[in-house]
Structures are given as structure tokens and as C-alpha cells.
Amino acid sequence: MTEATHEEAHGGALGSRLNWLRAAVLGANDGVVSTAGLVVGVAGATDDRGTLLTAGLAGLLAGSMSMAAGEYVSVSTQRDSEKAALAQEKRELREQPEAELAELTDLLAERGLSRAVAREAAQQLTERDALRAHARVELGIDPDELTNPWHAAWASFLAFTVGALLPLLAIVLPSASWRLPVTVVSVLAALALTGLASARLGAAKARPAVLRNVLGGALAMAVTHAAGALLGAAGV
Numbered sequence: 295m296t297e298a299t300h301e302e303a304h305g306g307a308l309g310s311r312l313n314w315l316r317a318a319v320l321g322a323n324d325g326v327v328s329t330a331g332l333v334v335g336v337a338g339a340t341d342d343r344g345t346l347l348t349a350g351l352a353g354l355l356a357g358s359m360s361m362a363a364g365e366y367v368s369v370s371t372q373r374d375s376e377k378a379a380l381a382q383e384k385r386e387l388r389e390q391p392e393a394e395l396a397e398l399t400d401l402l403a404e405r406g407l408s409r410a411v412a413r414e415a416a417q418q419l420t421e422r423d424a425l426r427a428h429a430r431v432e433l434g435i436d437p438d439e440l441t442n443p444w445h446a447a448w449a450s451f452l453a454f455t456v457g458a459l460l461p462l463l464a465i466v467l468p469s470a471s472w473r474l475p476v477t478v479v480s481v482l483a484a485l486a487l488t489g490l491a492s493a494r495l496g497a498a499k500a501r502p503a504v505l506r507n508v509l510g511g512a513l514a515m516a517v518t519h520a521a522g523a524l525l526g527a528a529g530v
């Protein structure tokens with residue numbers, strides 16, 4: 295087990311920080327790929343800098359807001375179900391404390407404690423803070439650290455925006471003849487980096503992750519550029 299997965303298996307603060315970091319890298323990656331596909335596609339049809347800037351900026355805003363909204367909805371839903379689970383746990387603790395103590399004992403014993411020690415531990419945990427013990431051991435959540443949907447939404451918005459800025463600037467800043475090479479090279483380099491980072495954070499093999507990520511981005515740009523060039527040539 296690497297240090298990262300080890301920490302995560304224990305659900306420590308480092309584990310949740312790693313999850314945030316991984317989400318940020320994935321969000322930035324999305325921003326790079328979708329905006330690169332968009333601007334390289336439009337560049338297939340037109341040389342006009344204003345058009346490229348408008349398309350890229352619209353893509354950046356649409357993508358970052360859609361990511362933020364999606365994240366807000368999914369984290370809110372998760373938080374609602376965690377709150378409901380906590381409320382149910384609270385009710386069960388009030389109505390059937392003996393059954394709950396036995397349940398906690400079983401869960402601790404499943405984790406490798408002997409029956410006697412599990413029983414003792416369950417009793418101590420129950421005396422100190424029964425709800426927290428059940429939340430952690432049974433539900434795997436910390437009642438004081440439920441994810442805030444607004445934080446999650448802002449984080450996705452920012453991550454996507456940071457990623458999207460790279461292809462946007464790369465297509466707008468250079469002169470017309472340098473636009474495509476600069477954008478393609480910087481996008482593929484960025485995707486190699488985000489692929490490497492997410493492999494490292496997920497303790498996966500680096501080379502296949504980097505290759506998949508770079509090839510995916512290259513394919514996206516090739517397809518949209520071909521579509522843009524066809525439409526541009528047809529005078530649409």
C-alpha cells in the first residue's frame with residue numbers, strides 16, 4: 295500500500311485533502327480538453343481572433359458553471375442523504391440503545407478486535423459520543439465534516455477555469471500562423487501533467503495514465519478541427 299491509499303483507507307485529513315486535490319486536477323483537465331476542442335474546432339473554420347476569443351470565453355464560462363452546478367447538486371444530494379442517515383442513527387440510538395451497542399460491537403469485531411475488546415471499546419465509544427462513533431464506524435462519515443456544496447461548487451468552477459484559460463490564451467495570443475501549433479503543443483503538455491498528477495494522486499501507473507490522457511485530448515482536437523475545417527470550407 296502506498297502512503298496515499300494508506301492514509302485514505304483511514305479516512306484522515308490527508309485523505310480528504312487528496313480527494314479535493316484529485317477533484318481539482320480532474321476539473322482542470324476537463325477545462326483544458328473541452329476548451330481546447332472548442333477553440334481548435336472554431337480555428338478550423340475561421341482566422342478571426344475576436345471570434346476565437348468569444349467562442350473560447352463562452353466555452354470557459356459555460357463549462358465552469360455547468361461543472362459548478364453539477365457539483366453543487368451532487369454534493370447537496372450526498373449531504374442530504376448523510377443527514378438523513380445521521381438522523382436515523384440518532385433515533386435508533388434513542389429507541390434501541392442495546393441493539394445499537396451490539397451493532398457497534400459487531401462492527402468493531404469485524405475490524406479485527408476480539409469480542410471482549412470490541413465490547414469494551416464499543417461501550418467506551420458509546421459513553422463518550424455514541425452518535426459520532428456510529429457515524430464513523432457504521433456510516434463512514436464525520437458528522438462535523440460534511441462537505442459544503444458551495445465549497446465544492448466553487449472549487450470545480452475555479453479548477454475548470456484554470457484549465458480552460460490555457461487553450462484560450464494559447465489560441466488568442468499568438469499570430470495566426472502560430473495559433474494551432476502553440477495550442478496543440480501546450481495542451482498536450484498540460485494533459486501529460488494532469489495525467490501524471492492524477493495517476494500519482496490515485497497511486498496508479500503513470501505511463502498509461504499520461505498516454506490515455508494525451509491521446510484523448512489529441513483525438514478531441516483532431517475531431518473538432520476537422521469538423522470546423524469542413525464547415526468553414528463549406529462556407530457555413
Ligand SMILES: [Zn+2]
Nearest residue numbers: 394397428432
Ligand atoms: Zn448504529
